Amino acid sequence: MKMMNNELKNRTKKFALEILKLVEQLPNTQTSRVIGNQILRSSTSVAANYRAACRAKSPKDFIYKMGIVEEESDETLFWLEMIQEAALLDTENLKYLMNESNELTAIFVSSLKTAKRNHSR
Numbered sequence: 001m002k003m004m005n006n007e008l009k010n011r012t013k014k015f016a017l018e019i020l021k022l023v024e025q026l027p028n029t030q031t032s033r034v035i036g037n038q039i040l041r042s043s044t045s046v047a048a049n050y051r052a053a054c055r056a057k058s059p060k061d062f063i064y065k066m067g068i069v070e071e072e073s074d075e076t077l078f079w080l081e082m083i084q085e086a087a088l089l090d091t092e093n094l095k096y097l098m099n100e101s102n103e104l105t106a107i108f109v110s111s112l113k114t115a116k117r118n119h120s121r
Helices: 002-025 030-054 059-085 092-119
Strands: none
Touching: 002 030, 002 092, 030 059, 059 092
16 A cells, blocks of 8 residues: 555656646636646646645544545636637647546546545444
C-alpha cells in the first residue's frame, strides 16, 4: 500500500506540474486567465490533498480528504474540457491530460468506495 501511495503522490504531483505548463500555453485572454486560474487551483489541490489524505489521522479523516481529492480531480477534468471545447488549445498534451484526469478520478472514486465500505464494517 505504501508503494502505491508514493506512486500516486508522484503521479498527482506530475499531473499538477503538467497543468502548470499547459496553462502557460493558453492565449493571453480574459477567458484563458479565468480558466487558467481555476484549473491551477483544482489540479494542485488534487496533489496537495492526496498527500494530506495519505497522512490521515483516522479512516473518517481519510474518507473526508479523499472526497476533496475526487471533487478536485473531476473539476480539473471539467476545466480541461472547457479548454478543449472553447478551442483555447488543441495539443496532444491536452488529450494526454484529459486521459490522465479521467484515470486519476477513477482511481480516487474506487479508493473512496473501498474506504467507505471498509469503514462501515
